[in-house]
Amino acid sequence: MLDVEQKYQPQALPSELIEEIIAVAANSGPTPREVSQFLAAGSLVSRIWNIFCRPYIFHTITISFRDANARLSFLHFQAPYLSQHIRTLDLHFWPSHRFLAEEWLPECLGRLTNLRVLRFEPERSFNLLRAPALLTAGIMTILFAPHLRKLVLRGWTFVTDASDLLSMLSPTLEELVIWDVSVRDAAGKGSTTIRLEALRSLGLINVSHPLLGFGNFFECPNLQSLVARWPRFHEWDVPLWLPDSLSELRLRATHECNIPNFERVVKPSIVVIDLGSHDSFLPLFTWSTDCINRLPFPNSIQRLTLNIERNFLVQGHTEGPYPEVSDYTLLARCLRQLVELGALRSINLNIKVVEVLPTSDDLAIDEPRELAKLKIGFAALLEANVLNVDLVLQGSEDGDLGTAAYFSL
Helix, strand or coil: CHHHHHHCCCCCCCHHHHHHHHHHHHHHCCCHHHHHHHHHHHCCCCHHHHHHHHHHHCCEEEEECCCHHHHHHHHHHHCHHHHHHCCEEEEECCCCCHHHHCCCHHHHHHCCCCCCEEEECCCCCECHHHCCHHHHHHHHHHHCCCCCCEEEEECEEECCCCHHHHCCCCCCCCEEEEECCEECCCCCCCCCCEECCCCCEEEEECCECHHHHCCCCEECCCCCEEEEECCCCCCCCCCCCCCCCCCEEEEEEECCCCCCCCCCCCCCCEEEEEEEECCCHHHHHHHHHHHHHHCCCHHHCCEEEEEEEEEEEHHHCCCCCCCCHHHHHHHHHHHHHHHHCCCCCEEEEEEEEEEECCCHHHCCCCHHHHHHHHHHHCHHHHHCCCEEEEEEEEEEECCEEEEEEEEEC
16 A cells, blocks of 8 residues: 555656746736735745745845835845845935944945846935945945946936936946936036947936036937926927937927927937826827927938827816817828828827716716717828827726726727
8 A cells, every 4th residue: 555655646846847837927927916926925835946936036126214224134144145136126215214324235235246227216305425425335336236227316416517427327227217306506526428338228207407408418329219208397408418329209298398499409210209188188289299390300200109198087177078170180280291201100199088087987988979080080191091099088086097998090
């Protein structure tokens, strides 16, 4: 009997199969929460499962001012071997938090040699020149991690000439996002222009700093994409230091934003405009046409995407939530002129209506009517087969969004 039991004893799975199971589950799970639950449970199965789960569990780490001391202390003293698995680090803390005075901080952060993405969003305006010396040393270590590819700086202040910002930019960067950045009333020490050969993508989001007007800030000869958003009623120009190589321009605005002056004649082949408002669609379509007409490079555009979103409070409006035929006609006239230049190959128009409703039961859309309006307004473009239109209706109830209707042409 013992021989029979031994004969049918289940065999351990090959390590290669375990590794594949974990990889498939981690990369194709239904939701991040379910993936985290699977990895947490899987890491407890056995030592080999734990080893294969670690790179996924510790791939992305978020550290806030509430748990900074505990998490970094654990990483430094109890589990330094986990540092090799961290690829993305999100830092959200106050510069005055007491852990920043710890002598072990630079060494702890210096172990993150495989870091690929760093997002540093302090809880209030942050300036490296005013930070404690140990924090500065630690930050500079991870800013120049040997494999760092993406850097997001949000809520920082920089000196007038932005020399402190330049000193933080690694030559390995492929993507840089500067977000909610302002100027600190202090003169910089001055610096020579740096060259970022690897930089492919740049985001300038609500930047209130003179660096936008510099004639020469940093050289990025291989830059391909610029994403820009600026505050309402503020003047905004495409920076003069952008290279001719720029192939994609993405503008994010409301209809209350000033249209860029485009003093720098860049010639991207891909243009994306993200526009949102609580008002009617007419100002949104008007802003879009005015912006397109201001572009100094219309004959270079090959693909144009317009993402237009209206948040509609049902109880506060007497008119309907959808565009009128006259709105479509206004935009269509502008788009036809672009098509006639010959380079434009495709136009994607994505219209989203978000209805703020007491209950989701009030959501309704007359699909035949809205389709008919689109076909009338964009008849020539649809016939030329250069326009794709998506119209989405979403209902918002207690902050939750649900799609009530979706159709496309």
